[in-house]
Amino acid sequence: MNPALPPTPTTATSMSLRDVWLHLRLPFSQYLLPVCLFALTLPPGIASPDWGRVVWILVVIHVLMYPAANTFNSYYDRDEGSVNGLEAPPPVDRTLFWVSMGLEALALVGGVLINWQFVFFILVYGAFMKAYSHTAIRIKKRPVASWLLISTFQGGFVFLMTYVIVHNINLATVFQPGTWPAGVALGTLISTLNILALxxxxQVYQHAEDASRGDLTISRLMGVRGTFVNAWVCLVAAAVCFFVFYSGGWPFWLMAALLAPGLIYLALITARVWQDPTTATYRAAMWMTRLTGWGMNLFFLILLAGQ
Incomplete structure (x- = not known):
């Protein structure tokens, strides 16, 4: 038996296409889209002929790279309760492992059609996500490390990757003076802070299942109430950075208006959880993710439309 693969129960049957589709968690990719859209709003902007290339980059990231990581994680976690973006995960078998490998291979082929740097970024992201989930390393079992690394890779790393690839910045010149326009470093920090918050x-509704596998996640370490306190602290820090980024101008206030429904909902959840931690459910967390994700996507799309 291949030691890289967790054992499959003898009662397992081949997964259906529907089960595989659910484990891709494609709808959840849209809530990670703001990180890429944010990078697209930075100067020097995007010329009209380049939009086809930009769309292809976004497709590779959100339809291939992220689902490859999701299916790999699902295969090694074998969750029976709700997980991020999937309320009732179907049982998995080795089919999902090979789907993950196939999606990553397709992502690399898609990257080749852009440039070698995109391939490099995809490989680095894929290697980290394997280390996050694989039983031999399983960064997920280390609460602080997994929190910081996931936030860095899904936030700042993807932000920088998008900026570098879209604008054809040579990695060999990354550290040369004048390579980055003002705001890239702050945008990287903001993208990381948002993931640190959310x-x-x-994870807040997965405490029992994570405990059964021996995974001390950051949410379990913080506790249910501490998880929401952390969310507000990091979101306030991100808001301050956004205010500086937009120099207190109209984009900041437009963003605040579009995020208001999500933040109000988060405040309501926080108040409920403070009284009764058991109200921290999958559906509550997902609605908060949807409202904030839709608000951010709409905000950046408005900015892009005005460029």
């Missing part, structure tokens, strides 16, 4: 919230 990632633990997506």
């Amino acid at each position: 990632y633990p919230v997506t």
Whole structure:
């Protein structure tokens, strides 16, 4: 038996196409889209002929790279309760492992059609996500490390990757003076802070299942109430950075208006959880993710439309 693969129960049957589709968690990719859209709004902007290339980059990231990581994680976690973006995970077998490998291979082929740097970024992201889930390393079992690394890779790393690939910046010149326009470093920090805030919230309803596997996630370490306190602290820090990024101008206030429904909902959840931690459910966390994700996507799309 291949030691890289967790054992499949003898009662397992081949997964259906529907089961595989659910484990891709494609709908959840849209809530990670704001990180890429944010990078697209930075100067020097995007010329009209380049939009086809930009769309292809976004497709590779959100339809291939992210689902490859999701299916790999699902295969090694074998969750029976709700997980991020999937309320009732179907049982998995080795089919999902090979689907994950196939999706990553397709992502690499898609990257080749852009440039070698995109391939490099995809390989680095894939290697980290394997280390996050694989039983031999399983960064997921280390609460602080997994929180910081997931937030860095899904936030700042993807932000920089998008900026570098879209604008054809040579990695060999990354550290040369004048390579980055003002705002790239702050945008990287903001993207990381947003994931630092919301990632633990997506774990808050998994405490029992994570405990059964021996995974001390950051949300379990913080506790249910601490998870929401962390969300507010990181979101306030991100808001301050956004205010500086937009120099307190109209884009900041437009963003605040579009995020208001999500933040109000988060405030309501926080108040309920403070009284009764058992109200921290999958559906509550997902609605908060949807509202904030839709608000951010709409905000950046408005900015892009005005360029």
